[in-house]
Amino acid sequence: MDTVIAFIVIFGALVFFHELGHFIFAKRAGILCREFAIGMGPKILAFKRNETQYTIRLLPIGGYVRMAGEDPEMVELKPGFRVGLLFNEDQTIQKMVVNNKDRYPDLRIVEVAEADIERELFIKGYEEGEEELKTYKIAKDAVFVEDGVESQIAPWDRQFNSKKLSQRALAIVAGPMMNFVLAFVIFALLGMLQGLSLDEPELGQLLDDGAAMEAGLREGDRIQEIDGQTIGKWTDATTIIQQHPNEEIQMTIERNGEIMTIAVTPRLQEEEEGINRGVIGVYAPVEKLSPLKAISYGAEQTYLWIKTILELLGQLVTGQFTIDALAGPVGIYKTTEVVAESGIYYLMRWGALLSINLGIMNLLPLPALDGGRLLFFGVEALRGKPLDRQKEGMVHFVGFALLMLLMIVVTWNDIQRFFLQ
Template sequence: MLVAIITFIIVFGLIVLVHEFGHYYWAKKSGILVRQFSIGMGPKLVSYTKNHTLYTIRLLPLGGYVMLAGAEDDDEELKPGTIVGLQLDSQGKVIQIDNSQKENNADLIPLQVAQSDLQKELYLEGYVSGDDQNLQRYIVDHDATIIDESGSEMQIAPLDVQFNSASLLNRFLTNLAGPFNNLVFGIIVYIISAFLIGGPLSSGNKLGEIQAHSPAANAQLQPGDQILQVETKKVTNWDQLAQAIAQRPGKATTLTIRKADHKVQKITVKPKTVKNGKDTIGQIGIMPQRNHQFGPTLKYGFTSAFNSMGIIVNALKRMVSGGFNINQLGGPVAIYSQTSQVAAMGYKQVIIFIAWLSINLGIMNLLPIPALDGGKLLLNIVEAIRRKPVSQKTEIIVNLVGVVFLLGLMIAVTWNDIMRFFIK
């Protein structure tokens, strides 16, 4: 169980990291202030600030987020009457505003705020403690920081570094970058897995992987052995071989094989009985040999990735056309259950699972549902068509509806997963 939990944290954390790094990278490239880059949710475990961005790892490994200035509900304006401490640079500009309400600091100038503008004109006006007659005005540095009431320090967000001040193209690319990263990462990991496991399966009758503790393993069959005959039936390709063994569930079966040293010998195996739908077939735990040449292996990695994309897209189409069934969806509980099963199969299967999950997350995030990246991209497209942005009020309402919908769906899916996987 411990291995499953650790694997789940690594798998889920890695995929979230790749996704959020996409948003983070393009926001930085577009000149948007990234307030926070967080992996996980809930209370902070570790935090580190660099170049005005707070990097955090949080307790619950169930997601993550990138907080962009202007894209969130920023409320930096200081209310009149608020007492703050000001730190000035050598030219008299404010470089830090302490609003944490902590004990007086002799190194800070205590100011009772009369009015402020930390987005456009960048100034503070107020009364220095002990002098309530003379209104003082301070220019605030563009990169000044503010310490909020919780003690967290962040950079102020002038209009030019806010999300909505970026060009439409840069906002579109920032929203797209997360899912795009997941798709590219999934393709890369599929290619890596192809080189670890091997390329496309051969159609010949030579053996590749032998399943541990299977009838084939017990009979000392080895990768590279070539099965020439099943009982009296000659086999020249894998389809013939698989069909001949499938017809003999539970029956002692004589195989004629050619070993790696070209010696031909006969061995006896007893195929295990396996249910295949309504049919009963025989299996001995063998796989065909794989092609390990560079070109076919590279192509196989790409093909595996795009096949996964096709499977996920077709599944979504069936959900829309054939009626919604909550069992077709899975949340963190389902991912944990699948991770647990995959972890027991070895690290190679975990790598394939990472690739599949990353592509799945990328495609799901592109769905045009408010609050998902796809919903934000749809608003960008609407803005491009209308040649003016959607009103802030409309955008807030649309995103709120999306959040409520996704929250309700997540609760329903999680409860359904618990019933499916843990309460039989």
């Protein structure tokens, strides 16, 4: 259960901040955001605030912000169409009821002769029993009502494609950038809360059930020698300890100016590929960072891991490792299970790495990803006009289908790796 909670929290945080980047900059550009979704598939939870519906969906494979104009608008008023109209105090249309009109006794039923619900915002038509053609203005925040469900109209100036290229690009790139910001914040918090590991021959925090605690060692003890070998740094100590699983070693330490020798028996820790090592249940010494140093540490770690992941991607492209090395949701869940057992700080670091990975993956110039959309924006900038929307949509659809196929392959590899071997 702890693993499930940890996975949900990490996944939710990564997707939330990614989509929050899209959402904030889309709203700043004046784009109508119809839905802010965490997850895919059927809705689990939904509520509406102002003009946006917020949903949590069943499948933990992403999320999205549905912006007006990205998809065809849901309702089109064609000549001959009969629609019920409700007006506000300014006598402009506030609601257009498509069906179940008997639920609204104050409706004016109009047969549409002409309508523009995007740019000019009007309906021309004939009221029941009248032959005079009338023109009705539509409010910019008017809604359609179909089967009792309200859907706000999207005037052209509230649609995604009406905005400047720079505004659209910023709304798209803000998602991955927010993932990098999240990783930076997590690393900075780790610097302040956990501290920075030091390569000093001094004992840090001891595990309550570890061999070091049982032998009588204490946090702050400074290691002088192990089995007669002089210890100058933390890695010297760990190297010797790891070489003696289930074998007693003599540790000479300094405590409050007093030199003493304590016998410790490192416990056996089995690792993958048959590698065994000794551990005594103690962490390296740490230095708690000041806020200023923590900010610097957060930036440094974020840059380091961005660089590392890009290098690994380069190895994937050049064939230095294969698709079998990739992990999908199952692999991430199993890794989260292992990391969660090591404590909250390790879980935070894992979350930061996943956030960076999500940001980089989304910036790849592949259809259906943010990077693919930015690539189309680049082509638009060079051509001086946008590409055909239908053709672009088809490319993204095919790209999405291929990504789903890749997800299935990677997930199947995860299942074989963790459950069928």
